[in-house]
Amino acid sequence: MKDELYSLTVDAELAGRQIKDVLQKHLKMSRKVIRKLTQGQGVLLNGEPTWTSWRLAEGDQLRLLIPAEESVDILPEPIPFQQVYEDEDVLVVEKRAGLIVHPTSGHWTGTLANGVVYDWQQRGIVARFRPVHRIDQWTSGLLVIAKNHHAHQFLSRQLMARTIDRAYEAIVHGVLAQDDGLIVGPIGRSDDDFRVRVVRDDGQEASTEYRVTERFAFGTQIELKLHSGRTHQIRVHMKHIGHPLFGDAMYGTTDDADWIERQALHAKRLGFVHPRTGEKMLFESPLPEEMNALAQKLRRSDEGRSDTRV
Incomplete structure (x- = not known):
């Protein structure tokens, strides 16, 4: 069984070009995908299997079928x-x-x-x-x-x-003094527990950008963007600067059960270029109920403070 990956009619712009050139440069296909197409006889020109070295003519019908x-x-x-x-x-x-x-x-x-x-x-x-x-x-x-x-x-x-747009929302312990910042610190495994990551000199390069969206008496709500994609990166970096996430059982230093029963981290925005259409796709997700409830508890804890909002 095969799925149709692409079907197109060759126009004047593509005429005269080799099929492999169209696949690589026009359709942005990797060599690995092209190899899979050719091995499965999935490159069809006017209904017949063909070689990717064949040159196209205007009006040709090119179909790509992948297993x-x-x-x-x-x-x-x-x-x-x-x-x-x-x-x-x-x-x-x-x-x-x-x-x-x-x-x-x-x-x-x-x-x-x-x-x-x-x-x-x-x-x-x-x-x-x-x-x-x-x-x-x-x-x-x-x-x-x-x-x-x-x-x-x-x-x-x-x-x-790093062209995929990913943004996170978190609520951390303590009040961040700066409105925004960049945390830079290489991340590697802990010597004490292979599941845990720490900032260490021999770790992999990692940086996390943050921006404060609201301050409370005992915490801060922030938006974060990753400039690298290390395991537990946000959680490790926030602990490293002394502001661990609320509800983080692995990297936290307090029992937060009365505040929230999960870690206060949410992947709120996701954007990418679509692999077929080239269209820019963007999705946003509202803050989940548990994190909204935590923010409300923190707001109640600092009632009367007029300087806690950004």
């Missing part, structure tokens, strides 16, 4: 999730706090992947679960999943180039 893939290693389960947007190439979801994105050792079921694969199976969609990026288990917010190999390669290149 359909399934996530055969992921058990379909009826796990509810919130779909924000979906087309033949991408699925954008809003992940709830507590839901793991992908099966891992010790968590083979009950993940977002299990739920998405089940939903696709119920609707007759043949696709492989390919998350372009990850969100921590106890972080909520927007996540994009590629539905075919080309979409994943295309979006992954944007992720590597």
Whole structure:
């Protein structure tokens, strides 16, 4: 079974160019995807398989068929999730706090992947679960999943180039003095616990930009952008400067159960260039109920203070 990746009629601009040149420069396909197309005889010119070295003529019909893939290693389960947007190439979801994105050792079921694969199976969609990026288990917010190999390669290149627009909202302990700032600190594994990351000289380069959106007597609400994509980066950097997230069981220093029962971090904005249309896509997600409730508790705790708003 094959899925149609592209179908186009060759115009004067593309006439005379080799197919491989059109695939690489016009359609922005990676060499790996092109190799998969040719190996599966998925490059059709006027209905017949052809070589990518063939030169196109105006009016030619070019179709690209890629083998359909399934996530055969992921058990379909009826796990509810919130779909924000979906087309033949991408699925954008809003992940709830507590839901793991992908099966891992010790968590083979009950993940977002299990739920998405089940939903696709119920609707007759043949696709492989390919998350372009990850969100921590106890972080909520927007996540994009590629539905075919080309979409994943295309979006992954944007992720590597840091051109995917990702913004987070967090509520941290303590009052940040500056309205904005850049935290720079290499991140690596802790010597004491392999699950934990710390800022250390021999770690991987990492930087996080923040902007204060509201101050409270005992905390600060901030918007953050990542200039690198290290594991637990926001959580590690905020702890490093003395302002750990509320509800962060791994990096926090206090019991926040009376304030919030999850870490106060939400992926609120996601933007990328669509792998097929080239259109700029932008999605925004409101602050979840638990974080709104935390902000309300913090506001009540500093009633009478007129200088706590930015």
